[in-house]
Amino acid sequence: MMKKLKSFIWDQSSKWILMKNPKFIQIQDQKQKLNPQQILDANIMQLNSGLLEKRIIEELEKNPMLEIEDEDEKQDDFDGTRRSVKSYSNHESIDIEHASSISFLEDFNAQLIDVNATEKELEIAEYILGNIDDDGYLSIDSILIADKLNIAESEIENVIKKIQYLNPPGIASKNISDCLLCQLKYYYPDDILSYEILSNYFNDFVNHNYDKIIKKINCNENDFKNSLNVISSLNPKPGSIYSSDVSEYIQPDIILNKNKNDWDIIINNSFLPELVINKNYEKLLQDSNTKNDTKIFLKQKLDTAKWFVSAIFNRYNTIKNVMKTIIDLQPSYFNFDDRSLSPMSLKDVADEINMDISTISRSTKGKYVQLPWGCIELKTLFSESIQMKDGSHVSNTIVKNRIRDIVSFEDKQKPLNDSQIADVLNKEGYIVARRTVAKYRESLKISVSRLRKNIL
Structure with a gap:
C-alpha cells in the first residue's frame, strides 16, 4: 500500500529531523482479512437459539436457493447440499405466562x-x-x-x-x-x-x-x-x-442430561426449521438453456446457501465441543453436590480445543444451558482466579458468595465498609484487596456501607 511520510523522521540519534521533500514510498502492511464465509461463521456463532431462528427466517426470505425440507421428503442425506440443521430433543423452551396488559x-x-x-x-x-x-x-x-x-x-x-x-x-x-x-x-x-x-x-x-x-x-x-x-x-x-413489555422467555441453547457418570449434551435446535437446497433452482442452474446472468445469480445464491448451512453446523459442533470442555474443566461443579466452580477463563477453554479465544467468546455469549438443577447463563461458569494464602487458587465466585454472606449477616446499624470486608476475607485465607472487594460488591449490586445502614 502507498503511504505518505510525514515531514519529520526519527533518526538514530533520537532526534526528529525535518524532511525537505516528503515522498511517497511503498510499505508492506500485513492485516488478516476475513472472507465472506468466515464473517458469516462468526455472525452465526454469536447468535443464541432465539436469534438464530429469526436469522434463518430472514435468510429463507432473501435466498431462493434455501427452503424448508418437506417432512415427507426427508432423507438421511448429508452430502453438503441437504444438510439438516435440526437436532431433536423432547425439551421445550422455558416459557413464562404473562397477564394481558391493562390499557x-x-x-x-x-x-x-x-x-x-x-x-x-x-x-x-x-x-x-x-x-x-x-x-x-x-x-x-x-x-x-x-x-x-x-x-x-x-x-x-x-x-x-x-x-x-x-x-x-x-x-x-x-x-x-x-x-x-x-x-x-x-x-x-x-x-x-x-x-x-x-x-x-x-x-x-x-x-x-x-x-x-x-x-x-x-x-x-x-x-x-x-x-x-x-x-x-x-x-x-x-x-x-x-407496562406492555413482555419479558422474553429463556430458550436454552444447550440441554444437559446426567447419564450415570457422564453427561449427554444436546444442542437445542428442536424448534429450528430444517434447511435444504431448492431442487428446482438447482436444476435450473445446471440447465444449459438457462441464461448466463441467471446462472451467475443462482450460483451466488447457492454458495451463500451452502455457507449458511455450514455456518449453522459449525455453530452446532463448536458449542457442543465448548460445553464438553467446560464440563471437563469444572468437575466439582458438574459431578458433586456442592457445585463449586474452579477458576476458568475463555483462554483455558480455547487452549483445550485449540480454538481462538474470540470463537469461544462468541459461542458462549448470551447462551443458556438447561441443567437438572436449573437454567443458567453459560458465562456464569467462567470466573477469575483468587489466590489463597496457602498457595492454592479458588474461583472468584466463591469470594463473591462469601462477600454476600458477610453483608447478609453484618450488623445493619454498623455495616462493614470494603476495607473491613477485605480484612475478614484475608483472615479467612483469601488474598484480596479493598478495590477487589469494591468491584465484586458492585457486581453483586450491593450498596456501599452508608446506604446499607438501618436505624434501630
Missing part, C-alpha cells in the same frame, strides 16, 4: 370521567397521558403542552394534579419526590412526619442520612422507623403496572 389511556380516561372532568380537561389529559413514560412520569414540560394546545399553563397544571390523584396515584409526576408525595397524600393523608421527611429532607433520606434527619426534625427513632416503613411501601414507578 393505560382507557383506564385513566374512565377515571377522569368518573370525577366529572370536562370535555376540555379530557382533551388536555389525552395529551398529557400521551407523554407519560414507562415509569409513569411526565416526559415533557407543562409549558410545552400549554404552548402546543395554545392555553394557559395553569390549566395544564390543574389537569396534571387531577391525574396525579387518580389510581394509581403519582402518575404524571415530574420527579420521584413529587410522585412519592402524591402517593403519601393518597394513601396516608394524616401522616405528617412522613410528609415532612419527603418534603424537606428528601436528599438526606435517599442518601440514608437518617441520624441527620432525626436530629433536625427532633423526633424519636421509633416514629422515624414507622415513617421509613411507610415511605418504603410507596411505588417510585407507578406506571410499571401498565
Whole structure:
C-alpha cells in the first residue's frame, strides 16, 4: 500500500529531523482479512437459539436457493447440499405466562370521567397521558403542552394534579419526590412526619442520612422507623403496572442430561426449521438453456446457501465441543453436590480445543444451558482466579458468595465498609484487596456501607 511520510523522521540519534521533500514510498502492511464465509461463521456463532431462528427466517426470505425440507421428503442425506440443521430433543423452551396488559389511556380516561372532568380537561389529559413514560412520569414540560394546545399553563397544571390523584396515584409526576408525595397524600393523608421527611429532607433520606434527619426534625427513632416503613411501601414507578413489555422467555441453547457418570449434551435446535437446497433452482442452474446472468445469480445464491448451512453446523459442533470442555474443566461443579466452580477463563477453554479465544467468546455469549438443577447463563461458569494464602487458587465466585454472606449477616446499624470486608476475607485465607472487594460488591449490586445502614 502507498503511504505518505510525514515531514519529520526519527533518526538514530533520537532526534526528529525535518524532511525537505516528503515522498511517497511503498510499505508492506500485513492485516488478516476475513472472507465472506468466515464473517458469516462468526455472525452465526454469536447468535443464541432465539436469534438464530429469526436469522434463518430472514435468510429463507432473501435466498431462493434455501427452503424448508418437506417432512415427507426427508432423507438421511448429508452430502453438503441437504444438510439438516435440526437436532431433536423432547425439551421445550422455558416459557413464562404473562397477564394481558391493562390499557393505560382507557383506564385513566374512565377515571377522569368518573370525577366529572370536562370535555376540555379530557382533551388536555389525552395529551398529557400521551407523554407519560414507562415509569409513569411526565416526559415533557407543562409549558410545552400549554404552548402546543395554545392555553394557559395553569390549566395544564390543574389537569396534571387531577391525574396525579387518580389510581394509581403519582402518575404524571415530574420527579420521584413529587410522585412519592402524591402517593403519601393518597394513601396516608394524616401522616405528617412522613410528609415532612419527603418534603424537606428528601436528599438526606435517599442518601440514608437518617441520624441527620432525626436530629433536625427532633423526633424519636421509633416514629422515624414507622415513617421509613411507610415511605418504603410507596411505588417510585407507578406506571410499571401498565407496562406492555413482555419479558422474553429463556430458550436454552444447550440441554444437559446426567447419564450415570457422564453427561449427554444436546444442542437445542428442536424448534429450528430444517434447511435444504431448492431442487428446482438447482436444476435450473445446471440447465444449459438457462441464461448466463441467471446462472451467475443462482450460483451466488447457492454458495451463500451452502455457507449458511455450514455456518449453522459449525455453530452446532463448536458449542457442543465448548460445553464438553467446560464440563471437563469444572468437575466439582458438574459431578458433586456442592457445585463449586474452579477458576476458568475463555483462554483455558480455547487452549483445550485449540480454538481462538474470540470463537469461544462468541459461542458462549448470551447462551443458556438447561441443567437438572436449573437454567443458567453459560458465562456464569467462567470466573477469575483468587489466590489463597496457602498457595492454592479458588474461583472468584466463591469470594463473591462469601462477600454476600458477610453483608447478609453484618450488623445493619454498623455495616462493614470494603476495607473491613477485605480484612475478614484475608483472615479467612483469601488474598484480596479493598478495590477487589469494591468491584465484586458492585457486581453483586450491593450498596456501599452508608446506604446499607438501618436505624434501630
